[in-house]
Amino acid sequence: MRKSPIMRISPDGPKPDWAALETAFEHNAPDTHSYLDTKTGHVLTIVDSRPEDEEKRLLIRRNGGRYLHLDPASSREQYRWMERFVASVADASLRERLILAIDGKGAFRRFKDVLLSYPLERDRWFAYRANLLHIYIDNWLVMQDVLLGEPPPWGEARQPAEPDVPLEKPIGDRGEGPTETLRRQAREFVDGLPALELPAAIAFLQFLIERQPSTAPE
Numbered sequence: 001m002r003k004s005p006i007m008r009i010s011p012d013g014p015k016p017d018w019a020a021l022e023t024a025f026e027h028n029a030p031d032t033h034s035y036l037d038t039k040t041g042h043v044l045t046i047v048d049s050r051p052e053d054e055e056k057r058l059l060i061r062r063n064g065g066r067y068l069h070l071d072p073a074s075s076r077e078q079y080r081w082m083e084r085f086v087a088s089v090a091d092a093s094l095r096e097r098l099i100l101a102i103d104g105k106g107a108f109r110r111f112k113d114v115l116l117s118y119p120l121e122r123d124r125w126f127a128y129r130a131n132l133l134h135i136y137i138d139n140w141l142v143m144q145d146v147l148l149g150e151p152p153p154w155g156e157a158r159q160p161a162e163p164d165v166p167l168e169k170p171i172g173d174r175g176e177g178p179t180e181t182l183r184r185q186a187r188e189f190v191d192g193l194p195a196l197e198l199p200a201a202i203a204f205l206q207f208l209i210e211r212q213p214s215t216a217p218e
Contacts, residue, residue: 012149014040015150016149020042025073025133025140036070038068038146068144083102084132088128091121131157132157134157
């Protein structure tokens with residue numbers, strides 16, 4: 001039976017800047033690029049719009065074999081992490097809210113906003129996400145066959161009990177997702193209101209919009 005590849009660790013290898021590695025792997029902005037210096041373990045980060053990073057660009061070009069481009073976890077990958085966490089939530093009402101939160105554009109922001117009211121689950125999410133990020137980093141280091149002077153400080157990262165599969169979301173009678181179903185129902189209720197009741201309904205909807213914890217972009 002063929003053995004799975006393992007992480008290469010030797011006293012002769014560099015000790016990576018683990019905190020910088022974590023930041024680089026979770027930050028997937030298209031204008032940001034990070035590189036691991038395989039000789040020192042340092043992480044170089046370059047932002048396209050930052051002219052002062054030109055010196056770093058030249059350094060990497062002149063020593064191409066020394067620097068490995070880091071491949072951060074994609075938005076799709078990190079979305080799957082959210083799905084796995086939602087599947088692990090024991091509170092049925094919270095799980096339903098989170099399913100709605102991650103449906104459609106703006107999922108990451110809405111997911112965080114819901115958890116603001118649940119500090120224990122919010123802390124559990126941070127630990128859950130960190131574990132999955134560590135698994136991602138470990139796999140990358142193994143696949144790139146990077147020589148390390150020490151093992152990762154987080155120890156052995158283990159897969160959560162929840163399978164890495166798409167979260168089952170309720171589908172409406174018309175084949176809609178949960179958000180589309182609720183929006184359609186809301187429109188139907190508003191359409192059925194007498195005109196005299198519409199100002200009160202609009203005022204209440206405006207109140208709900210204004211009390212949202214965050215409207216900042218992700």
